[in-house]
Amino acid sequence: MSEQPDVSAFCPKGDVLVIAEQILGDLQPVTLELLGAGRLLADKMERNLKCLVLGYNLGDMPQKLIEAGADEVFVADDKELFSYRTLPYRRVVVDFLDSLPEPPHTCLLGSTTTGRDLAPRISAHFETGLTADCTELDIGPYEHKNKVDPSKIGLYPNCLYAIRPSFGESLKARILGPWKNPQMATTRPGVMTPNKHEAGRKGKITAIPVKLIPEDHRLIVADTVREISKGIKLTEADVIIGGGYGLGSADGFDLLRQLADTFENSAIGASRKVVDLGWIPYQHQVGQTGKTVRPKLYIACGISGAIQHRVGMSKSGMIIAINKDPDSPIFKFAHHGIVGDIYQIVPEMIKQFKEIQSGKGVEAVVGSH
Amino acid sequence: MSGGLNIYVLVKQVPDTGSKAGLNPDGTIDRAKAKRMLNPFDRFALQAALHAKRSYGGKVTAISMGPPPAVEILLECLEHGVDEAYLLSDRRLAASDTLATAYALHKVLNYIGKPDLIFCGLQTTDGDTAQVGPQIAERLGLPQVTYCEDFHMEDGKVHARRIIEGGYQKVVAETPLLITVANSYHPLEYKSFRGAWRVRRLARDQDELKKFIHTIDLDLVSADPERTGLKGSPTIVAATEKVGELGGSCKMHEGQSAHELVADVLKASDLNQFLVGSSK
CATH class of the missing domain: 3.40.50.1220 (TPP-binding domain)
Known part of the structure; x- marks a missing residue:
């Protein structure tokens, strides 16, 4: 048998995290789809599926997220989070990820006007890979042989496969970045299949702190209109x-x-x-x-x-x-x-x-x- | 010049998928033969930048990253009224993903000077990620307005309207600010005859042109080459596969008249189940 490189360092545990999306308290369908896709990834790796939801007066939304497939829901409920704003949401997500003993393996958001606004900020902050607009997600192995950067060479058993159509070509590209967690992706609304709703499903709900700084208020929302x-x-x-x-x-x-x-x-x-x-x-x-x-x-x-x-x-x-x-x-x-x-x-x-x-x-x- | 706004617009040269040139029979792109063009989304960003200059005063600088032919789109920007342009061109940038691209471009912005407004297209037609704009804003520590479809300035603040699912948000933001401009913003105006003529004359004299389009590299902007290109990119394209055959056999309907054609479709399909009043 050929000698396998030691990959333990590249295979941190970490769960699958979905960042939920709501507009004025209205949970967006893409979140349920993400919980469906995230459930499959978490089960494949035998990890937990966690969900972070931000907003104000969220009521029973955390329980709804558990019934939609999350094992644990983290809730940031604060007046300042009522309307989506890049900087306050970014602050809460960054602080939350920093507070975890280890980063999630995978972090998923919807490829919506909110997800596409927030996800790149998080990925740039943690300098981690982000694949936009995925139409399929999977977990699988990858062996890196390219010698341009020898520090990356090795066999990675559990990588997020972020799959998306490639530009103007009848090709699908499998994009991955197992070198650093969380491995991030946004998925197109309407593509992933939600889990079957499980009324009364039990899970842990944890409130997380919201600590904003004055710079987070450089942009204010004057109005949110839904037509x-x-x-x-x-x-x-x-x-x-x-x-x-x-x-x-x-x-x-x-x-x-x-x-x-x-x-x-x-x-x-x-x-x-x-x-x-x-x-x-x-x-x-x-x-x-x-x-x-x-x-x-x-x-x-x-x-x-x-x-x-x-x-x-x-x-x-x-x-x-x-x-x-x-x-x-x-x-x-x-x-x-x-x-x-x-x-x-x-x-x-x-x-x-x-x-x-x-x-x-x-x-x-x-x-x- | 004092008092005016420092306005930047970030642009990219992309293959022209609208043109048949460079398109292989199977729909893939032969990048060597493909025509190149200004990313269509950037045309809205360019319009927004020029609008900001005309309305509030200042200077518009276009920035691009890419191989030397990308000068073509910077010339186009000058024709439209951009004052100056920078092309970051460096072999070490090859295979940069969005994170590495944003790193390099934020270094260019830091090198050139203090921005008040940075405009980006919503996304590019070749990468299609919409990530580079927000990633630059993160690196620069700036607020951002993505999916912006209209804006004006009042008392030094930007009042903008951004698209959200099924509606819109009205926001008020301080500068410096990064804005990604949606397709629903005003289309790019035709270039003025005078502007185009001025640039065409400029382009004849390479020395004169260099005063307006600066080609720069990573060293000049103090960017760490380890953080760009393949090395600086946390993601790689591990595999590509052909998208499976779509749909299947299309039934072509025939008929002498529109009436017969439609009747034939109705007969062959069960689309009447979707009509108003047909649900149980």
């Missing part, structure tokens, strides 16, 4: 109507909105090109630089289906594509394809869908067999 009524909850929609450059102009989205209105729980998505052109706000963007969605139905209108868009929606239950260009890449992965003019097809869809809703169309459809 619930506007309902651009792309990641939660059952049906998404996506619009691309093939619409020709911003007005095309009016037509797509009419189509969306014929569906339950629907939302409007968009390709990056049309967001960059200002046809529709960024919040609607689906794809690599936008949101990752997996609705039950995705109707792509005038979207070519470039990889940057595809990575954000290819897991949709059913994809229907309408495009003028029969060679469009979208027809390579859609389930149903129509080659045609959006301005002829979409109004026809609206018409026939409305007929079905009013009861008229059912016969027509069945009868056409």
